[in-house]
Amino acid sequence: MTDTTAPASASSAPKPGDDPFRALGGPLIRDIWYVAMTADELRAGKLYKKKFLGEPIVMGRDGKGEPFALRDLCPHRAVPLSAGQMLDEPDGGKTVECPYHGWRFRPDGGCAHIPSLVEGQPFDLEKIRVRKYALAEQDGLIWIYMPTDPAGEPDSAPPRFENMVLHKGQTEAKVKFVQRAELACHQDHAVIGLLDPAHTPFVHKSPLWRSSKTLKEKEKHYAPSEMGFTMLSHKPVNSYIYNIIGGEIRVEIQFLLPGLRAESIRNEKYGFLGLAAITPIDENLCEIREIMYWDVPILNLVKLIARPFTHAFLEQDARIMKLQGEGLSYNPPLMQIPDADTLMVWYRRLKREWMSAKAEGRAFKNPVKPAVLRWRT
Known part of the structure; x- marks a missing residue:
């Protein structure tokens, strides 16, 4: 300089x-990366209830140890997903189970299972999603991108x-x-x-x-x-x-x-x-x-x-x-x-x-x- x-x-x-x-x-400043926590704070197998910029967020690690973040509201009855539990799936992946009716969500936000549905009922699970937030693990920190548009994605890595x-x-x-x-x-x-x-x-x-x-x-x-x-x-x-x-x-x-x-x-x-x-x-x-x-x-x-x-x-x-x-x-x-x-x-x-x-x-x-x-x- x-x-x-x-x-x-x-x-x-x-x-x-x-x-x-x-x-x-x-x-509040949006469309930018924030420090959410350190990597050591985000332990595998646990769910973490957080709030950033007024938005409820649940954080955890998937089956490969990669961090993920979802909107901390079940789309069914708005119960915080962070009050539920992390489950191991047969394919080696993880899901977050809502404590109210047992709906399960993958780390990408997609709905994986609704226990009350029976065979033959015309209901497409692929249409049910929880908002997913972009995360990055870098230099021992977990960064979260907070966009103005819920569909917004980062155009660069954290600093x-x-x-x-x-x-x-x-x-x-x-x-x-x-x-x-x-x-x-x-x-x-x-x-x-x-x-x-x-x-x-x-x-x-x-x-x-x-x-x-x-x-x-x-x-x-x-x-x-x-x-x-x-x-x-x-x-x-x-x-x-x-x-x-x-x-x-x-x-x-x-x-x-x-x-x-x-x-x-x-x-x-x-x-x-x-x-x-x-x-x-x-x-x-x-x-x-x-x-x-x-x-x-x-x-x-x-x-x-x-x-x-x-x-x-x-x-x-x-x-x-x-x-x-x-x-x-x-x-x-x-x-x-x-x-x-x-x-x-x-x-x-x-x-x-x-x-x-x-x-x-x-x-x-x-x-x-x-x-x-x-x-x-």
């Missing part, structure tokens, strides 16, 4: 057509991050650590909180982070990247986390729609990638996963004591989102300032352009321009 010294003001100032910053979130940590001989990365929490807020506010560079010393009170009494000015160089923007590679200030890895550390942070923040930390020999993924459950609730990959040997020991810290970190985010929700319930006008709020402005422009491009059937055009941003944190 090309470095830049363009002033931030040109990129962060409101443009014609920019939406006013409102307390109430807009439509691969530029600095994904792969061990020698691997083509797929392995998740080393994951922590999950729920945020009681709209997708927009969850993503804005994820991007916000100024909240850390005030929300995340920890010896691992700089306190609000020792703020320092920072200058970061940004450039547009696929479906988002990137804080260009730089040498970080001192930190306990960076010191654990050691060596000549370089940090790069990539943001992608719909709500993915990938922080790469590398030295001459080892790498670490921390992925924060936000997935809306509905319009007022999101889940966030902190997913980590590394090949740094010492981190295999550190992770044994890291969970209380990551749990506290996410609970601090959840607390501030809950507090913000109290104020947002009055639908007040909100403010934005340079340069700490510029990433929020970029996210909203990216979202608007993504949704416009999909609605108009055209290619996405990244609206972000190279810029240098400065703030104190």
Whole structure:
């Protein structure tokens, strides 16, 4: 990526057509891949009741171990299929049995069996289907595609991050650590909180982070990247986390729609990638996963004591989102300032352009321009 010294003001100032910053979130982002869960969370032989973007979904693995997702409603009487059971079929496949009348559905959504039917009754099982969702298993994650049109299919694979940590001989990365929490807020506010560079010393009170009494000015160089923007590679200030890895550390942070923040930390020999993924459950609730990959040997020991810290970190985010929700319930006008709020402005422009491009059937055009941003944190 090309470095830049363009002033931030040109990129962060409101443009014609920019939406006013409102307390109430807009439509959820669709026609895009979301992180549903890690691959290890989706165990064979079990059904998982989920909800994404307000849609009830049941997930599982088929007879070959491949992940599948169906609308979690039996078309007969609307009972959740996730309340039923997974059955082994004579052909080696799997079916999901509804707990009400025993209707069975294959992982492709087709109806395989209705116990109450008798021979000779004119009823075509092939006409009965449950909606199927596209899934992809990649780098230890299960991704789900959430289209606007129920029949919509993805035209590309889920994103691969530029600095994904792969061990020698691997083509797929392995998740080393994951922590999950729920945020009681709209997708927009969850993503804005994820991007916000100024909240850390005030929300995340920890010896691992700089306190609000020792703020320092920072200058970061940004450039547009696929479906988002990137804080260009730089040498970080001192930190306990960076010191654990050691060596000549370089940090790069990539943001992608719909709500993915990938922080790469590398030295001459080892790498670490921390992925924060936000997935809306509905319009007022999101889940966030902190997913980590590394090949740094010492981190295999550190992770044994890291969970209380990551749990506290996410609970601090959840607390501030809950507090913000109290104020947002009055639908007040909100403010934005340079340069700490510029990433929020970029996210909203990216979202608007993504949704416009999909609605108009055209290619996405990244609206972000190279810029240098400065703030104190």
